[in-house]
Amino acid sequence: MTSKDTVKPASEVTRRNFLKGLMGGAGAAAAVAAFEALADNPTVLLAQDNNSVANYPAQALSSAGEGGPVDVLERMRAELRRALQKPSAERRWVMVIDLRKCVGCHACTISCVAENKLPPGVVYRPVIEEEWGTYPNVGRRFVPRPCMQCENPPCVPVCPVGATYTNEEGIVEMNYERCIGCRYCITACPYSARVTDFGFTYTQDMPEAEGLILGQAQADDYERAANFEYGKSYPREGRNSPVGNARKCHFCQHRILEGALPACVTTCIGRATLFGDANDPDSLVAKMIARPNVMRLREELGTEPRVYYLV
Amino acid sequence: MAQAVASPESMSPAEGGRGAFKLRWTDIFIVLGVILLIVGAGGMAQRLTQGLAPTNLTSYVPWGLWVGFYDYLVWLEVGSLLTFTALFYLVGMTVLKPVKPVVLFTGFTVVLMALIIVLLDLGHPERFWHVLLYPDFGSMITWMVWLHLAYLIVLALELGLTLFGNERTEGLMKWLSYLSLPMGLALIIVSGSIFGVIATRPLWNTASLPLMFLISSLAAGSGLLTLLVVLFWPDKQDEQYRQIVQRLARLTSVLLAGGVFAAGVIGFTMLYQGSGSPVRAEGINLILSGPFAWSFWIVHILLGVIVPLVLMISMPRRPLMVGIAAFLSTVTFVAVTLNVVIPVLVTPELEGLSTAFVDPKLDVNYVPNMMEWMTLSFIFGLGSLFYGLGLRFLPLQSRHQEVNHD
Numbered sequence: 001m002t003s004k005d006t007v008k009p010a011s012e013v014t015r016r017n018f019l020k021g022l023m024g025g026a027g028a029a030a031a032v033a034a035f036e037a038l039a040d041n042p043t044v045l046l047a048q049d050n051n052s053v054a055n056y057p058a059q060a061l062s063s064a065g066e067g068g069p070v071d072v073l074e075r076m077r078a079e080l081r082r083a084l085q086k087p088s089a090e091r092r093w094v095m096v097i098d099l100r101k102c103v104g105c106h107a108c109t110i111s112c113v114a115e116n117k118l119p120p121g122v123v124y125r126p127v128i129e130e131e132w133g134t135y136p137n138v139g140r141r142f143v144p145r146p147c148m149q150c151e152n153p154p155c156v157p158v159c160p161v162g163a164t165y166t167n168e169e170g171i172v173e174m175n176y177e178r179c180i181g182c183r184y185c186i187t188a189c190p191y192s193a194r195v196t197d198f199g200f201t202y203t204q205d206m207p208e209a210e211g212l213i214l215g216q217a218q219a220d221d222y223e224r225a226a227n228f229e230y231g232k233s234y235p236r237e238g239r240n241s242p243v244g245n246a247r248k249c250h251f252c253q254h255r256i257l258e259g260a261l262p263a264c265v266t267t268c269i270g271r272a273t274l275f276g277d278a279n280d281p282d283s284l285v286a287k288m289i290a291r292p293n294v295m296r297l298r299e300e301l302g303t304e305p306r307v308y309y310l311v
Numbered sequence: 312m313a314q315a316v317a318s319p320e321s322m323s324p325a326e327g328g329r330g331a332f333k334l335r336w337t338d339i340f341i342v343l344g345v346i347l348l349i350v351g352a353g354g355m356a357q358r359l360t361q362g363l364a365p366t367n368l369t370s371y372v373p374w375g376l377w378v379g380f381y382d383y384l385v386w387l388e389v390g391s392l393l394t395f396t397a398l399f400y401l402v403g404m405t406v407l408k409p410v411k412p413v414v415l416f417t418g419f420t421v422v423l424m425a426l427i428i429v430l431l432d433l434g435h436p437e438r439f440w441h442v443l444l445y446p447d448f449g450s451m452i453t454w455m456v457w458l459h460l461a462y463l464i465v466l467a468l469e470l471g472l473t474l475f476g477n478e479r480t481e482g483l484m485k486w487l488s489y490l491s492l493p494m495g496l497a498l499i500i501v502s503g504s505i506f507g508v509i510a511t512r513p514l515w516n517t518a519s520l521p522l523m524f525l526i527s528s529l530a531a532g533s534g535l536l537t538l539l540v541v542l543f544w545p546d547k548q549d550e551q552y553r554q555i556v557q558r559l560a561r562l563t564s565v566l567l568a569g570g571v572f573a574a575g576v577i578g579f580t581m582l583y584q585g586s587g588s589p590v591r592a593e594g595i596n597l598i599l600s601g602p603f604a605w606s607f608w609i610v611h612i613l614l615g616v617i618v619p620l621v622l623m624i625s626m627p628r629r630p631l632m633v634g635i636a637a638f639l640s641t642v643t644f645v646a647v648t649l650n651v652v653i654p655v656l657v658t659p660e661l662e663g664l665s666t667a668f669v670d671p672k673l674d675v676n677y678v679p680n681m682m683e684w685m686t687l688s689f690i691f692g693l694g695s696l697f698y699g700l701g702l703r704f705l706p707l708q709s710r711h712q713e714v715n716h717d
Contacts, residue, residue: 109668121370121672128663145661154510160452161441180441181363181434183373184452190511192660195370196434198672199362244362244434297661301510 072271073261075284081259083277089168093251094278095265096288097144098310101272104129104142108264108273115252115263117227119236120200124193124249125264144273146264147172147193147249148297148305155185155194155248164246170306171251173230176241185246190298191305199243201236228254251275278306337702344696347688354685358431367680369672371665372656376679377432379649380687383531384425385459385502386524386644389495390532391539392418392466394562396488396495404558406551412707413543414536415470420701422463424694431686451505458498465491474706499528506651514594514655519577526573527647530566534619534640537563541634543708553628560623560633567640571616590658597654606646615643653677 083091104127112118112125128143153172156164163179166172186194201223208215226235231254234242252262260266265275276285288294289308296305357365368375395414398404407414430436442456465487472484503524506515537559544552581591598607622636659665659675701707 121670123668123670123673126664126667126673128661128667130663143663145664145667157447157449158451158508160447160450160456161445162447163441178438178441178445179435180438181436182432182452183434184450184505186370186373187656188509188511190660192371192664195673196363196368196373198364200364200672239362241435246434298511 072274072284073266076261076265076274076276077259079276079280079283080256080261083280083283084257084259086277090279091169091277092279092306093149093169093171093256094276094285094289094306094308095146095149095251095262096274096285096294096308096310098270098272098274098288099141099143100310101270102127102142102144102268103270103272105269107267107269108144111263111267112249112252115227115255116229117223117225117236118247119197119223120202122195122197122247124195124247143309144264145191145193145297146251146307148191148303148307149249149251151304151306152302154188154190154301154303158184158188160184167253171253172248173250173253174242174246174248176230176234176245179241179245181244181246183246190301190303194246194248197242197245197247199239230254231257335703337708338699340695340699340702342699344692344694344699347692347695349692351685351687351689351692354682354687355689357682358686363432363434365680365682367677367683369674369677371659371673371675372653372677374432374652374656375677376649376683376687377428379652380645381425381429381432382502382524382648382651383645384421384428385498386528386531386648387535387641388418388421388425388532389462389499390528390530391421391535392491392532393495393499394529394533394536396492398562400485400488401492404555406555407540409545410540410543412470412473412705413702414539415466415473416701416705416707417535417539417698419463419466419470420694420698422459422466423697424690426459426463427690427693428687431690451501451508454501455498455505458494458501462491462494462498465494496525499525506655511660512655513591514581514658515651517577517581519573523570523574523577526566526570527644530563530570531641531644533559533563533566534637534644537637538634538641541630541637545708547630553630556630556633557627560627560636563637563640564620564623567616567620571612594655594658597658598650601654603650603654607650610643610646611650614639615646616640 106127109123109125109127113123116124118124125144125146128145130141130143131138132141133139149166149170149172151166151170153164153166156166156172159179160182161178161180163175164172164185165175181196183196186192186196201220203216203220203223206216206219207213208217224236226233228234229242229250234240236243252260252264255262261275265273274285274288276283278286278289280286285308288310291310293311294308295311296308299305366375391414395407395411399407399411430439433439439456442453443460446453446457448454469484469487469491472480472487476484500521503521506512507517507520510516537556540552540555540559544555546552578595581595583592598604619636619640622632626632657675657677665673665675
C-alpha cells in the first residue's frame with residue numbers, strides 16, 4: 001500500500017509528516033519548514049484532529065516513506081476511516097488481542113483511564129496476569145479484558161429501564177441518565193466487565209496549602225473535567241452521572257467516530273491489540289479472526305463476544 | 312356486630328380519655344424503633360450524603376447485606392400473607408379472623424421496609440420512577456418492582472377494608488385476598504428468578520431456585536404467622552387458641568422440613584462433580600465450609616431448623632414453646648437469603664481479576680461493614696416505630712377483641 005495519492009501539500013503540516021520530516025533524509029530542511037509553519041499557526045496540529053472524516057486519507061501511510069512497511073496502527077487507522085465512510089449499520093467493530101505479543105505493560109489500562117477520566121475503583125480494561133505449570137515447565141500470560149461487546153449481551157436484557165443496549169455498530173452502550181444503579185447488569189456480565197462508579201476522586205483527601213503544594217482545588221481540576229463517553233460531556237460534579245451508575249468499556253466510541261482508534265489500541269507498545277471493522281473483508285481484524293488460533297472468552301455461554309484472542 | 316367489650320388495654324388514647332395513657336407490651340416496638348433509629352442514624356446519614364461509597368460493596372460483589380435482607384423481608388411478607396390467605400379463604404380456617412388485621416398490618420410494614428431497603432441499594436434512588444416510566448419487561452427487576460408496588464396497593468386496600476370496612480365491603484375484601492394469592496406467588500417466583508436467570512452464576516442459574524424461594528418463603532411466612540398468633544391472640548386461655556397454635560406448628564414444621572429436604576436434594580446434586588459444574592460445587596462448598604459456614608450451620612440449620620422442629624414437634628400444645636420456635640425460625644431465615652446472595656458473588660468469574668487492577672472497590676471479598684448494618688438498623692427502626700405506632704393507634708387488636716367476644 002502506498003501513500004502516493006494521499007500525501008498532503010507541504011503547506012498542510014500534520015503531526016505525521018512533521019515527524020516524518022524529522023526522521024527522513026531531508027530531515028533538517030523539513031523540520032525547519034515544519035517549525036516555521038507551526039510558529040505561524042500553532043493550532044495546526046490540533047486542527048488535524050478536527051478534520052472531517054471525509055478528508056482523512058483512505059490509504060495507510062508508511063513512516064519509512066513510500067513503499068515502506070506500514071505500521072499496523074496506520075493500516076488500522078486507514079481501515080477505520082474507510083469503515084466510517086459506510087453507513088453505521090454496516091460496520092461491525094471487533095477487537096483482536098494477540099496474547100503472544102502482550103507483554104503486560106498495562107499501558108492500555110492506563111491510557112483507558114486517562115482517556116475516559118476514570119475515577120478510583122473504575123477500570124474498563126484491566127490486564128489479568130496468569131501463571132501456570134510447575135517449575136521448570138511454567139508459563140505466564142497476560143490477558144487484557146475489555147468489554148466483550150457481546151452479540152448476545154447478558155447485561156442488556158436484565159436492565160429494568162433499558163439503560164443499556166447494543167447500538168447498530170455492535171457496541172453495548174450505557175444511557176447514564178436513565179440508569180438507576182441497580183447493578184443487575186454487573187451481576188449478569190460473565191466477564192466482570194462492568195463496574196460501579198462509587199463516586200470517588202483521586203484528590204478527595206488532599207489537603208489545601210496554597211503556595212506550598214498543589215492542593216485539591218487545583219489538582220482535581222483534571223479529574224473534574226468532563227469525559228466524553230458516548231459522544232456526550234460528563235463533568236464530574238457531585239453525585240451526577242456517571243457517579244452511581246454502572247460503567248463499562250465502549251471501545252472509545254467517541255474516538256472512533258472522530259476517526260481515531262480506541263486509546264488502548266493506540267498505546268499498545270507491542271501492537272498486540274487490533275481493532276477494526278470485521279465486515280470489511282480486507283481489514284486486518286477480519287483476516288485475524290479467520291485464523292485457526294483464535295479464541296474467545298467463555299464461549300460456552302453463547303454470548304458471542306466481539307473481542308477475539310490470538311493464542 | 313356486637314359492641315366491643317373494650318378493655319383499657321385495647322383502647323386507643325382517645326378512647327381511654329385524657330390521663331389514661333398506659334403502656335402496653337406492644338409499645339416495646341416503639342421503644343425498639345427509637346433505639347434502632349438512634350443507633351442507625353449515622354449509617355443512614357452516610358448513605359444519604361455519600362451514596363454507596365462507604366459500603367463494603369465492590370464492583371465484583373455488587374449486592375450484599377441489603378439485597379439479602381430485602382429478599383428475606385419479601386419472603387416474610389409474602390409467605391405470611393400467602394399462608395394466611397390460603398388458610399383463611401381456601402382451607403376455610405376462619406377462626407384466624409381475630410389476627411387478620413395484625414397479619415395484614417405486619418405484612419404491610421414489612422413491604423414498606425423491603426422497598427426502602429431496595430431503594431437505598433440503588434446507585435440513583437431518586438430515579439426509581441424510571442422503572443415505571445421506562446420499563447423493560449424483559450428484566451426480572453421490572454417485574455419485581457411492578458408486582459411489589461401492586462402488591463403494596465392491594466395490601467393497603469385489604470388493610471383499609473379490614474380496619475375500616477363493613478359488611479358491604481366483605482365481598483371486595485374477599486376478591487382482593489384472592490387477587491393477592493397469584494400476585495404473591497408471582498412476586499416470590501420473580502424474586503427467585505432475578506437470580507435464577509443469570510446464566511453466568513451457576514449456583515443461581517437453576518430452574519429450582521424460584522421454587523426454592525417459594526418453599527422457603529412459605530416456611531418463613533408460616534413461622535411468622537405462628538408467631539403473630541402467639542403474640543396477638545386475644546384470649547390465651549381459649550382452647551381454640553391452643554388448637555390453632557398446634558395446627559400452625561404442624562404446618563410450619565412440615566414446610567421447614569420440606570424446605571430443608573428439597574434444598575438438601577438440590578445441594579447434593581450440585582455437589583456431585585462427576586458431570587456437574589465445579590463452579591457450582593465451589594459455591595456450595597463456600598456455603599457449607601467457607602468462612603461464614605457458621606451462618607449456615609449454626610444460625611440456619613441449628614437455630615432456624617433443628618431447634619424449632621424439636622420444639623414444635625415435641626411441644627405443639629405449648630404456645631410459648633411454639634412461639635419461641637416460630638421466632639427462631641422466622642428470624643434466622645435471613646441467613647438463608649444472605650447465603651443465597653453473597654457466596655455466589657464472592658466467587659470470581661475470572662481468576663486473577665481482582666489483582667489485575669488493585670482497588671478496594673475491585674475486590675471479590677465482601678463482609679458488610681458497620682455503615683451497612685447501621686443503615687439497616689435505621690430502616691428496621693423506622694419499621695419498628697411504624698409498627699408500634701400502628702399497634703397503638705390503629706384498631707388492630709381492639710377489633711379482634713370485638714370479634715372474639717361476638
